[in-house]
Amino acid sequence: MLKRFILRALAFLLISSFVVLNAKETIKIGAIVAATGPASFLGDPELKTLQHYVAKINAQGGVNGQQIELIHYDTGANPKKAVTFTKRLINQDEVVAIIGPSTTGETMAIIKFVEKVGIPLMSMAGSVAIIDPVKKYVFKIAATDRMACKKVMQDMNKRNLTNLALISGSGGFGKSMRKQCKEVAPSFGVKIVADETYGKKDSDMTSQLLKIKNNKDVQVVLNPGFGQGPAIVTKNYVQLKIKHPLYQSHGVASKKFIEIAGSAAEGVRVVAPPVVVADKLDDSVAIKKVALAYKNEYEKAFNSQVSSFGGHAYDALHVIVDAIKRANSTEPSKIRDAIEKTQGFEGVDGIVNLSATDHLGLDTETGMIMLEIKNGDWTIVK
Amino acid sequence: MIELFGYLLSGVTVGFIYTLVGLGFTVIYNSSGIINFSQGEFVMAGGMSTVFLIYAGLPLGVAFVLAILITSMIGIVLYKLISFSRDSSQISLIILTLGFAIFLRGLAQIIFDKQLHTMPSFVGEGAFEIFETTLSYQALLIMVVASAIVISLYLFFQKTKTGQAMVAASNNVDAAKLMGINIKKILILNFAISAVIASIGGILLTPITSTSYEVGIMLGLKGFCAAIIGGLGTPFGAVAGGLLLGILESLVAGYISSEYKDAVAFVVLLAILFFMPGGIFGNLKSQRV
Amino acid sequence: MLKRYNINNQILLLTGILIIIPFFFQNDFYYEIAILSILNALIVIGLNLLMGYAGQVSLGHGAFAGLGAYISVVLTSNYGLNPLLSIFISVVIMGLLAFIISKPILKLKGHYLAMATLGIGIIINIILEVEEEFTGGVDGMSVDSFVVFGYELSDSIDWYILCAVLLVFAIWAFENLIKSPFGRLLRSIHDSEKAADSVGIDVSYYKSIVFVISVVIATIAGSLYAFFSGFISPQEASFTHSIELVVMVVLGGLGRVYGALFGAVILTVLPQLLTSFEDYETMVFGMIIIAVMIFMPKGIVSLFDKVVKKKEQSNASS
Numbered sequence: 001m002l003k004r005f006i007l008r009a010l011a012f013l014l015i016s017s018f019v020v021l022n023a024k025e026t027i028k029i030g031a032i033v034a035a036t037g038p039a040s041f042l043g044d045p046e047l048k049t050l051q052h053y054v055a056k057i058n059a060q061g062g063v064n065g066q067q068i069e070l071i072h073y074d075t076g077a078n079p080k081k082a083v084t085f086t087k088r089l090i091n092q093d094e095v096v097a098i099i100g101p102s103t104t105g106e107t108m109a110i111i112k113f114v115e116k117v118g119i120p121l122m123s124m125a126g127s128v129a130i131i132d133p134v135k136k137y138v139f140k141i142a143a144t145d146r147m148a149c150k151k152v153m154q155d156m157n158k159r160n161l162t163n164l165a166l167i168s169g170s171g172g173f174g175k176s177m178r179k180q181c182k183e184v185a186p187s188f189g190v191k192i193v194a195d196e197t198y199g200k201k202d203s204d205m206t207s208q209l210l211k212i213k214n215n216k217d218v219q220v221v222l223n224p225g226f227g228q229g230p231a232i233v234t235k236n237y238v239q240l241k242i243k244h245p246l247y248q249s250h251g252v253a254s255k256k257f258i259e260i261a262g263s264a265a266e267g268v269r270v271v272a273p274p275v276v277v278a279d280k281l282d283d284s285v286a287i288k289k290v291a292l293a294y295k296n297e298y299e300k301a302f303n304s305q306v307s308s309f310g311g312h313a314y315d316a317l318h319v320i321v322d323a324i325k326r327a328n329s330t331e332p333s334k335i336r337d338a339i340e341k342t343q344g345f346e347g348v349d350g351i352v353n354l355s356a357t358d359h360l361g362l363d364t365e366t367g368m369i370m371l372e373i374k375n376g377d378w379t380i381v382k
Numbered sequence: 383m384i385e386l387f388g389y390l391l392s393g394v395t396v397g398f399i400y401t402l403v404g405l406g407f408t409v410i411y412n413s414s415g416i417i418n419f420s421q422g423e424f425v426m427a428g429g430m431s432t433v434f435l436i437y438a439g440l441p442l443g444v445a446f447v448l449a450i451l452i453t454s455m456i457g458i459v460l461y462k463l464i465s466f467s468r469d470s471s472q473i474s475l476i477i478l479t480l481g482f483a484i485f486l487r488g489l490a491q492i493i494f495d496k497q498l499h500t501m502p503s504f505v506g507e508g509a510f511e512i513f514e515t516t517l518s519y520q521a522l523l524i525m526v527v528a529s530a531i532v533i534s535l536y537l538f539f540q541k542t543k544t545g546q547a548m549v550a551a552s553n554n555v556d557a558a559k560l561m562g563i564n565i566k567k568i569l570i571l572n573f574a575i576s577a578v579i580a581s582i583g584g585i586l587l588t589p590i591t592s593t594s595y596e597v598g599i600m601l602g603l604k605g606f607c608a609a610i611i612g613g614l615g616t617p618f619g620a621v622a623g624g625l626l627l628g629i630l631e632s633l634v635a636g637y638i639s640s641e642y643k644d645a646v647a648f649v650v651l652l653a654i655l656f657f658m659p660g661g662i663f664g665n666l667k668s669q670r671v
Numbered sequence: 672m673l674k675r676y677n678i679n680n681q682i683l684l685l686t687g688i689l690i691i692i693p694f695f696f697q698n699d700f701y702y703e704i705a706i707l708s709i710l711n712a713l714i715v716i717g718l719n720l721l722m723g724y725a726g727q728v729s730l731g732h733g734a735f736a737g738l739g740a741y742i743s744v745v746l747t748s749n750y751g752l753n754p755l756l757s758i759f760i761s762v763v764i765m766g767l768l769a770f771i772i773s774k775p776i777l778k779l780k781g782h783y784l785a786m787a788t789l790g791i792g793i794i795i796n797i798i799l800e801v802e803e804e805f806t807g808g809v810d811g812m813s814v815d816s817f818v819v820f821g822y823e824l825s826d827s828i829d830w831y832i833l834c835a836v837l838l839v840f841a842i843w844a845f846e847n848l849i850k851s852p853f854g855r856l857l858r859s860i861h862d863s864e865k866a867a868d869s870v871g872i873d874v875s876y877y878k879s880i881v882f883v884i885s886v887v888i889a890t891i892a893g894s895l896y897a898f899f900s901g902f903i904s905p906q907e908a909s910f911t912h913s914i915e916l917v918v919m920v921v922l923g924g925l926g927r928v929y930g931a932l933f934g935a936v937i938l939t940v941l942p943q944l945l946t947s948f949e950d951y952e953t954m955v956f957g958m959i960i961i962a963v964m965i966f967m968p969k970g971i972v973s974l975f976d977k978v979v980k981k982k983e984q985s986n987a988s989s
Contacts, residue, residue, distance in 0.1 A: 035496075036491060036953060037596070038596070040496045041496075041498075044496045044497075073946055074949075074952065077906075078904075078906045078911075079902060079904040079906060080896075080904075080906060080907065081942075084704070087699055088700045090699075090700075091697075103810075104810045105810040105811045105906075108811065108902065109811065109902035112813075112902070127810065170809075171809065172810055175803075176810060196635075198640060199643060200600065201597065201599075201601065203396055203399050203587065203590060204392050204632075206388060206391070206392035206515065206632075207389050207392050207636040208635055210392075210636065213514075227498060228592045231498075232590070232592075235590075239509045239516040240516060260498055260499075260500045260592045262507065304495075304497065417782045417785075417786075463961060463965060467964055467968060468968050472728070472781045472785075473722065473917075473925065474921060474964050474968045476728070476782075476917075477917065477918055477921050477964055478960075478964040480918070480960070481918075481958075481960030481961040483957070484953060484957035484960065485953075485954055485958055485960075485961060486957070487953055487957070488951065488953030488954025488955070488956065489954050492954060603910075607790075641801045642797065642801065644793075645794050645798075648789075648791075648793050649790075652787055652791065652794075655783055655786065655787045655790075656775045656787075659783060
């Protein structure tokens with residue numbers, strides 16, 4: 001532990017002294033992430049990824065001969081802080097582009113300011129509202145909650161299940177996905193027959209699950225949420241011997257979930273971005289190479305399992321870097337134009353095709369896949 | 383009917399968890415009149431250090447003992463900080479313990495990490511089936527241990543010399559000094575006991591809920607409600623408060639709205655404060671168990 | 672006249688500083704920090720009146736500010752009311768609410784009062800998160816721009832002037848209030864409630880009034896922040912925000928007018944300075960709070976006491 005810390009501190013010193021030496025020629029890219037607080041499950045892997053790959057890009061000679069300087073701030077998932085740090089990045093640090101924030105609320109809070117000044121923003125949050133309607137300078141990289149809902153419901157259609165019970169976490173992630181799922185349900189012929197929630201730090205969900213168990217209409221259960229909640233739901237689910245198929249969201253698409261839920265996780269289906277199972281993807285899948293390389297590199301560098309979310313940061317950073325290369329400029333408006341022209345970019349989350357009318361550019365088919373937990377490991381549901 | 387039974391059982395399970403956290407508040411408040419806002423972080427420290435000691439390859443038993451020792455040291459550090467403070471007004475002590483909570487959270491995210499962790503249940507993953515619902519072995523263990531702690535606290539404060547001295551000291555500082563009781567030692571002991579209870583709670587909880595650096599905030603608040611609802615003066619108060627809270631939450635989630643479930647603790651808290659300021663066991667308060 | 676309304680050197684100095692510092696502002700970020708500091712200071716001045724003079728703790732003022740702000744915002748954005756009118760209505764509603772809850776709450780003492788206000792704050796926060804149709808839920812909602820008499824406040828300098836004027840007014844009003852018979856009454860309550868009660872002072876009535884004043888100020892400052900930033904989320908009403916406000920009061924100095932200002936400025940600027948600590952930020956923040964409580968329990972302004980006392984003496988003699 002101590003050794004790793006010292007190594008990291010040394011690396012940090014080296015990098016920062018390097019940055020200082022080259023201060024005049026760096027390309028400043030800002031990042032606003034929720035590295036601590038209730039959304040640190042998003043922000044922590046995002047920040048680690050950004051730092052790792054910025055260092056890597058710089059070690060390989062940077063972009064157009066210039067080094068990247070990553071200026072990042074931790075918001076603790078608080079929109080108020082996101083606003084302040086956005087102003088700091090724009091006015092004080094004078095960055096050419098901003099990556100983040102991690103959550104929808106924070107992103108919505110700062111859109112006004114990046115639009116006003118004209119700095120491209122690459123959000124890593126989940127809601128469609130960020131890019132629909134399209135805003136000139138605002139892009140989004142991560143797959144949306146809506147995609148995850150669609151994927152789950154497609155899978156339900158295949159299994160001829162229509163009556164869905166929701167049990168959602170009451171954090172921003174769970175609530176937002178719950179809303180999206182309710183909206184897309186009718187187009188898949190899915191009926192929401194129960195709608196339960198649980199608190200962020202609840203230790204037992206038996207009451208909510210009993211209600212679902214005793215509801216005769218229920219055929220299938222979906223649990224939008226992240227962190228400890230879904231693991232407890234899964235354990236209680238097994239204890240109560242509920243027989244309906246259980247779906248979990250991309251919020252828990254990480255080996256950590258299997259570890260915490262233990263044997264209860266057997267047979268649970270999880271909607272996830274492909275990176276989680278990069279090594280198991282067919283060679284025909286276009287993004288396998290990128291995703292696998294990212295997964296291996298992340299797991300080696302940080303000695304922890306890859307999750308759904310770090311990949312967003314990889315894509316966000318590389319789309320921007322790619323745009324800067326093509327624009328051959330660090331002018332924010334030119335970077336924006338180049339980002340909008342991104343075509344066939346092979347990212348961790350999928351192939352990105354951006355246009356003036358689509359600032360997300362991921363489609364459901366490549367953005368999300370369905371997994372099932374078997375023998376304590378992921379298997380891909382075809 | 384079976385539904386109701388299920389809700390009650392779930393409520394009791396959660397209630398004992400709140401009790402375990404609430405007990406720590408009671409011990410410190412009883413001796414010093416201080417409400418320790420970092421109690422939830424003590425629980426976190428107990429769970430997290432156990433998990434990481436197990437990761438380091440120590441056998442379970444050793445990890446427990448070490449984690450409990452570590453947490454009791456943290457409790458003593460808090461006491462030392464409070465005794466250094468030049469002002470002992472309630473407001474500044476509240477803020478001191480809040481600052482300590484923030485400090486512990488920050489420290490944990492550095493020496494541990496920001497991820498979720500769990501450890502195997504030491505009584506097995508299974509569960510008893512009762513009617514159509516279940517009670518996991520671990521939940522039963524929590525009930526047993528919480529009850530054992532309550533009873534031993536009661537016996538300690540009522541039947542042992544040290545315990546009686548501690549009660550006497552908190553009731554009348556000057557008289558205690560005259561009798562030659564060392565107030566400082568007593569307070570240190572109380573802070574350590576409180577931290578030990580918290581760390582036991584943290585260890586027992588981890589197999590059920592898993593743990594992380596910020597697990598302490600909500601646990602602390604709920605445990606706090608439990609302690610006040612039951613009445614701060616007595617360990618039985620924490621039990622009554624915790625159970626009442628757990629059962630009400632479970633019933634509200636079951637019959638009314640799971641969205642407003644988290645508000646229950648605070649609504650009950652307000653009702654108790656307004657109408658029974660001493661808590662359910664308030665009439666016992668003067669005896670200071 | 673000047674003596675009567677007590678426009679002292681300190682207020683003139685503060686006004687001077689407020690006028691001069693914008694010339695040192697290099698960009699909008701400085702304005703952001705200044706405006707945030709002032710709006711925080713406003714809430715803290717009210718809270719300080721409650722804590723430092725009436726001796727009542729509140730761990731729910733973040734929630735009051737947040738709820739007040741939401742009422743203003745919903746009236747403007749969802750019902751199209753003029754922002755000023757919205758804020759006025761919100762002030763009336765929150766004032767009434769504060770008055771009603773003050774009766775049972777202020778009977779409580781010490782920790783129990785702290786717990787009750789904390790409980791109310793958390794309930795408010797949960798309501799704001801759950802009632803999505805009105806509040807936008809956990810993700811928050813956008814706020815319409817602030818248009819007063821046909822003029823839209825959009826530039827930072829506009830907001831800075833508005834906030835600075837409010838700050839000077841609030842401090843001036845605060846100082847006069849404390850020196851008025853009402854203020855003396857408050858202090859006698861703070862010193863000994865029983866004594867005050869036995870002289871026939873309606874203690875609970877005066878405590879209620881102070882509580883209402885502090886909630887109203889929080890409502891105004893909270894609403895202004897929402898209009899200024901163009902966005903509001905339930906985080907404004909969170910437990911953490913309430914704690915921050917209380918720490919500002921105590922850090923600056925309980926019962927000290929300028930303490931509120933110092934506390935607010937320091938706690939607004941400090942997180943910006945701590946960003947370079949990265950992962951260590953939370954821990955360092957905790958350490959600073961502990962250190963202040965141990966070494967300067969009377970707050971940061973207590974450091975200036977000697978200087979101020981000398982000045983006051985020379986003022987008195989002249």
